[in-house]
Amino acid sequence: MQLGVVGLGRMGQIVVDRLVTAGHDIVAFDLDAEAVATAADIGATPADSLDTLLDTLGETKRLWLMIPAGEAVDATLTQLEPSLTETDIIVDGGNSHFEASIRRAETSDATYLDCGTSGGPAGAELGFSLMIGGQQWAYDELIPVFDAIATGPDGHDRMGPVGSGHYVKMVHNGVEYALMQTYGEGFELLANGRYDLDLAAVARTWNNGAVIRSWLLELCEEAFRAEGVDLGNVADYIAGGSTGTWTVQEALEQEVPVPLIYQALAERFGSRATGATGDPDGRFSRRVANRLRYGFGRHDVARRDE
Ligand SMILES: NC(=O)C1=CN([C@@H]2O[C@H](COP(=O)(O)OP(=O)(O)OC[C@H]3O[C@@H](n4cnc5c(N)ncnc54)[C@H](O)[C@@H]3O)[C@@H](O)[C@H]2O)C=CC1
Ligand SMILES: O=C(CO)[C@H](O)[C@H](O)COP(=O)(O)O
Known part of the structure; x- marks a missing residue:
């Protein structure tokens, strides 16, 4: 599956690495050009801006955010939103407040999944534990992505409606x-x-x-x-x-x-x-x-x- 990953720090690089290893087609962006270069070395297609990332992704867009909670998420969404529709999916894998995730899902044109991620950098080898909230169809669609990032099929689940992933x-x-x-x-x-x-x-x-x-x-x-x-x-x-x-x-x-x-x-x-x-x-x-x-x-x- 093709997926855009935004945020290539300690956690985002692991997300990219595990997805590339599992055979997914990853386009990667970070504000830090060195982090983008590292992701490219792993096998991702580098993007030097969010616009480039959007242009590189196909018609139907799947995006994974792995950036600090708060303003960075809102700023990124503000930039992404005009290019997205409800058939597109955004996963926020960071530690956002669950109420912020509910607000974002309600105001976003895209379908929003909030994903609590646990395991830290050790997840590079083991995979993460993923606690996901949001619409069932979007969760089901991204199961191959969750399988790759998590420890395996038992390392992720849909907790409930949007907000429940970050709540858990x-x-x-x-x-x-x-x-x-x-x-x-x-x-x-x-x-x-x-x-x-x-x-x-x-x-x-x-x-x-x-x-x-x-x-x-x-x-x-x-x-x-x-x-x-x-x-x-x-x-x-x-x-x-x-x-x-x-x-x-x-x-x-x-x-x-x-x-x-x-x-x-x-x-x-x-x-x-x-x-x-x-x-x-x-x-x-x-x-x-x-x-x-x-x-x-x-x-x-x-x-x-x-
Ligand atoms: N480190 C950990 O063990 C865990 C971290 N998390 C959460 O995952 C998220 C990422 O954490 P880390 O990877 O540890 O942080 P990090 O500080 O290592 O990496 C964050 C990356 O996001 C980039 N970034 C910041 N704002 C950006 C923007 N607007 N657009 C594009 N890139 C941007 C930074 O340049 C940096 O490369 C955070 O929400 C954190 O709370 C969740 C579970 C465990
Ligand atoms: O979510 C995490 C682990 O599960 C992050 O490492 C988080 O930063 C831990 O919380 P704190 O920074 O408050 O110790």
Whole structure:
């Protein structure tokens, strides 16, 4: 299938690579010309502007956006819209707010699918988990594309109407915040507890058969091996976007108690009070969460000045 991909960063390059490998015909655009050149090296047809991308695509257009949520999505849609009709499909694979996706679907001439994407750069080899909202016919039409980008047929599904894909991804991220926080707290206690422990060995042992084994825990082990079990100069500062905040806002609106997710979010806010360089005696749990964001998403690690 022919597909235009807009946004060729950490995630977009993987989308292109997996689609090209699966035999799809990809036209790729990014504001950054180097990113376009990288996609061309992988086998995509490069486009030096959105207009070129639209001109290169055939009559029926399928587009995948993998760009930062917010203004970039609206600006891109404003440029694309005049060339699109309801038989064209736009997939927003980024972390957009579900209400923004509903608004965009309602105002777009094209058919809109909101797609929560999970797996981070590790998805290059494994494939992603895709949570998709929108019209059934559009989802069905793009199944070969989803099969290629996801881990396979079980790695994607239509969650429901438009908005539901990004809604499920928002809650996924709230869970992600809480899991990172709880692993961090466990390791903080072990690091300050009664025994002189090798935390990498603890993480490895837990990951082999323990009830709490998981990918995030594998990334804890990787972090201890790479940084040292004291996490070296990794700061007690947790950056991040808005998805956890949105989860808590939605929980308040729905009157559903989510104290663990809220507490994990509050830890992030608290960590920022000390500034990006962090407190040398700062909380180990926050340092674990900071480093885990690199592990799963290749987000920058805040480090202490030394
Ligand atoms: N990094 C991760 O682990 C995950 C990221 N996401 C979401 O996927 C989206 C992309 O994330 P990353 O690839 O990590 O970001 P990134 O920062 O690595 O790449 C974003 C790319 O979009 C390009 N871009 C920005 N505005 C543009 C525009 N108007 N037109 C064309 N290109 C534009 C940038 O030049 C850059 O190459 C975001 O919405 C992010 O929240 C979702 C799941 C996981
Ligand atoms: O969606 C993701 C992973 O599932 C992204 O990596 C996202 O950036 C994680 O959220 P935050 O930046 O707030 O830690």
